[in-house]
Structures are given as structure tokens and as C-alpha cells.
Amino acid sequence: MTAGDDVLLAVRDLKVHFAVGSGMFGARSTVKAVDGVSFEVRRGSTFGIVGESGSGKSSIALAVMRLLRISNGRVHLGGTEISALEGDALRRERRRFQMVFQDPYASLNPRKRAGDAILDALNLMDVGDPSGRPERARELFLQTGLRPEQLMLFPHQFSGGQRQRIVLARALAARPELVVCDEPVSALDVAIQAQMLNLMLRLQQAFGLTYLFISHDLGVVRHMCDEVAVMYLGRIVERAGRDALFARPLHPYTLALWSAAPSFDPRERGRGRRIRLQGEPPSPVNVPAGCRFAGRCPHAQAQCRAFEPELRERASGHWVACHRVDDHGVPDYPLG
Numbered sequence: 001m002t003a004g005d006d007v008l009l010a011v012r013d014l015k016v017h018f019a020v021g022s023g024m025f026g027a028r029s030t031v032k033a034v035d036g037v038s039f040e041v042r043r044g045s046t047f048g049i050v051g052e053s054g055s056g057k058s059s060i061a062l063a064v065m066r067l068l069r070i071s072n073g074r075v076h077l078g079g080t081e082i083s084a085l086e087g088d089a090l091r092r093e094r095r096r097f098q099m100v101f102q103d104p105y106a107s108l109n110p111r112k113r114a115g116d117a118i119l120d121a122l123n124l125m126d127v128g129d130p131s132g133r134p135e136r137a138r139e140l141f142l143q144t145g146l147r148p149e150q151l152m153l154f155p156h157q158f159s160g161g162q163r164q165r166i167v168l169a170r171a172l173a174a175r176p177e178l179v180v181c182d183e184p185v186s187a188l189d190v191a192i193q194a195q196m197l198n199l200m201l202r203l204q205q206a207f208g209l210t211y212l213f214i215s216h217d218l219g220v221v222r223h224m225c226d227e228v229a230v231m232y233l234g235r236i237v238e239r240a241g242r243d244a245l246f247a248r249p250l251h252p253y254t255l256a257l258w259s260a261a262p263s264f265d266p267r268e269r270g271r272g273r274r275i276r277l278q279g280e281p282p283s284p285v286n287v288p289a290g291c292r293f294a295g296r297c298p299h300a301q302a303q304c305r306a307f308e309p310e311l312r313e314r315a316s317g318h319w320v321a322c323h324r325v326d327d328h329g330v331p332d333y334p335l336g
């Protein structure tokens, strides 16, 4: 995809590094949680990020939301470089991008009535005329499948799924363009997850929302996303349209993830070939030279440990960072 009017979110060479620890002589090390990530999200679409625990998904979400310090890189929302804003200018833009976190229990103040949580958001972001805000709160409740009389209730009087609807209503209060969703359904019962996801899809249609959607559940990502990026140790190793990525994953790490996914039809998993991932990912404090996946990759060769592979477009819109994926696919796994 090339940058253009239809791109809402553009992330360029994003790095999120944390300085941690202080050794005996004050030595500090650096956690490279996100280490040079670029992607673009089309307006009205859903861009998914998948990857193992610790690969840097939430750090991307929080950096885009300007809730974490960005070490390097730029984030544009429409024509605005939100990574360059501070103070009042940042506060004014915040209504354009909102977030839904994983845990609907931690996201709501237990002592605050649901309606007041919505009103607080409307007041904080100065949405519309103050006298119209109670009506707007009612409208948001209806839009998210809650009943207006429930505005008077406290969080503990709702189920987990209903709480996440309140969180969604609050995120939508200021009519944002982008909603960053970090594991929005993984705390919910499986039976409730589909209702929440379908509500999110309906709201996306109704309001032209753009989602940055993080999940470790490949079935959920496949249901929700138009494009998907696969993260490994702070980098995107593969990025493609949903159908291409699920039908024809190219990076050895993606193949391993797919083949381990219990939610997939066994005939589809890694195209019938099981690839067992050995060991844990390396620590983002000691990022290995060369390809970060080399220590666990069944195809690794000497060149893999010497040079870090760049993301390259191998088929239209299908980007892969692997020395051994050429235009014919990975060894033993031809394109076609």
C-alpha cells in the first residue's frame, strides 16, 4: 500500500526502548520492545497485529496512543503527526484516537456509575454542548447494545461482556477515527466473544471506524482484520492482506504460529505440515545479530545469523522478512 488519502494511520520506523535495571555500577540495559516497525492502516479498515507474548504488540498500541514514550520514529494520524504533539495540542487531538484495553474490570472505576464514566469522557474531551451530553450517553449505550436504564448501575452490576460494551461506548464517546484495541475480547467467555466482535464490526460499518486490532487469537484476527502483521521480537516479520496471509503464509515463523493454532482446521494449519517451535524467543534485551528468529528456525543458514533480513514485497501487498523466502516461497514450500 502506498501512502495516500485513504491511509489514516501511518507508523514509520517506530522504536520503543525501555531503559531497565541498574547493575552494581549503575549499568543499565535496554529492552528493545519495538525495534523499527512501519505499517499503514487504511481508513475504515482493520489492521491486526499478532505474535507471541512479549513480541511488542501492546508497546506498539501504547506508543500509537501516546501513552508510552516513543524512542524513535513517527506516527501520523491523517495529516497530523501525533508523535510530535505535546501538551494541549496532544490533548485536543486525543479525541481522534481512543483505546479499548483487554480487561474490562480494570478499565472501569468500581465506584462510578456507568453513565458517569461516559459523561466523564464526554466532559474531558469537551464533546458537544454540555446540556446534550446525557442524551449522548443514552445514545452510546443504545449503540453498544446496553439499555439506557443501565446508565445508573455500577460496574459490578454488569457482566464481563457488558462491561466491555461500556468501555467501548466510552471509547466512542468523542466519535474517534481510530480505535486501538488491545486483546479486546480475550478476557471474555468464548460464547460472549463473538457478540462483542460482531458489535465492533457493526459499529465500524456505521461510523467508518478504523481499528488497530491486537490479539493472540488467530481465529479472532481472521474474523476481524483486513490486513495482518506478524511480530517477532520487536519487528514485523510478515505483513499481508488477511486472505493471502492465512491461505499462504511465507515466513517460517508465521508457518509455525499457524501450524500450532488450535482454532484452525487441521487441513489448513501450515498447509498440513506441522512445525513445532523449539524454545522461547530470545530476550529483547539481548537481541541476536542477524535474523532474530534464527535460533528457532528450521531453515536457518549461516547468512541468517550474519545479516538481519529486511521486509520485502514478495507478492503484491505481501511483505516478508526472510533471506530464504524468495519469489518461489520458502524451501519445501513453493509459491503457487
Ligand SMILES: Nc1ncnc2c1ncn2[C@@H]1O[C@H](COP(=O)(O)OP(=O)(O)OP(=O)(O)O)[C@@H](O)[C@H]1O
Binding pocket: 018, 020, 031, 032, 033, 051, 052, 053, 054, 055, 056, 057, 058, 059, 060, 216, 284
Ligand atoms: N514498562 C516496561 N519496562 C520494561 N520493559 C517492558 C515494559 N513494558 C513492556 N516491556 C517489555 O517489552 C517487551 C514487549 O512487551 P509487550 O507488552 O509490548 O508485548 P506483547 O506482545 O503485548 O505481549 P503479550 O502478548 O503478553 O501482551 C517484553 O519483553 C516486555 O517485558
Ligand code: SF4
Binding pocket: 251, 252, 253, 291, 292, 293, 294, 295, 297, 298, 299, 300, 301, 304, 309, 321, 322, 323, 324, 325
Ligand atoms: S532469515 Fe533464515 S533464520 Fe530467519 S526466518 Fe528466514 S530462513 Fe529462518
Ligand SMILES: [Mg+2]
Binding pocket: 057, 058, 059
Ligand atoms: Mg500485550
